[in-house]
Amino acid sequence: MAEKILIVEDELTLQETLAYNLKKQGYLVESAGDGPSAIVKAKQYQPDLIMLDIMLPGMDGFEVCRILRKDMLVPILMLTARDDEIDRVVGLEVGADDYLTKPFSMRELIARIKALLRRAKIMQEIHPADAQDRKVYKFDNLVIDENRREVMLNGKPLNLKPKEYELLLFLGQHQGQVLSRETILEKVWGWDYFGDSRTVDVHIRWLREKIEEDPAKPKRIITSRSAGYRFEG
Structure with a gap:
């Protein structure tokens, strides 16, 4: 079945150009031209991917993303x-x-879309039979439940973004190992991710703010100078 893409773009000419080219690639396409209608269409249409412009009338793309x-x-x-x-x-x-x-x-847009859809499909294709192979990782007052995709700190659930969870899980699975930014980027974001290693640094900082007692003096996620990061648990 063809994958569905929602285009959120207020510039009509660009919106129509994007829709035309994506349809040529075999995708099903819906469009929205402002923030509020984007939220409504996303929930009604349930797309497989959303292309979201930042500068939108009614509500900017950041707020739309936060709500969705x-x-x-x-x-x-x-x-x-x-x-x-x-x-x-x-x-x-x-x-x-x-x-x-x-x-x-x-060409670059299509490549990015394919990479995102491919990673999303891999994440969704987890069969029930695999559940018994997944683990619960316990690090004192920090618990990562891979089966539930849930993280608990001091017995309370942490509100982590999807990539924050995947990053923490990967670190937890390799406790005590020094992991380079490039390795983390490849394993968590995928080898075909177009960003750079600064993405890892930003997400590490966000994680520290949520799981460290003092993010300025981290004891769980340690920076290994010129090498990467090491998770102590």
Whole structure:
């Protein structure tokens, strides 16, 4: 069955161009031109991927992403007109999976979409028979339940974004090992991810703010100078 993509873009010419090219690739496409209608269509249409412009009338893309992330795990590719690191960091912080700066080539866009959909499919294709092979990782007052995709700290659930959870799980699975940023990027984001290693640093910082007693003096996630990170548990 063809995968569904929701395009959220207020510039009509670009919206129609994107829709035309994605349909040529065999995708089913719906479009929205402002923030509020994007939220409504996303919940009604249940797309497999959302392309989300940052600058939107009614509500910007950051807020749309933040709202959708509360109950949807669909991959979100954010579009920005500026090559601004702040936009990229904020986009990741509110739950976006990737970002693309305008103007971009259709070839690069299609490659990003395919990579995001491929990773999402891998995550979804976890068979029930595998449940008994998954584990619960306990590190004192921190518990990672791989089966439930849940993290508990001091007996209370932590509200982690999908990539924060996947990163913490990967670190927990390799307790005591020094992991390079490149290794983490490949294993957590995928070898075909187009971002750079700064993405890892940003997510490590967010995790520290949630699981460390003093994020400025971390005892769980240790920086190994010039090498990467080591999870002590």
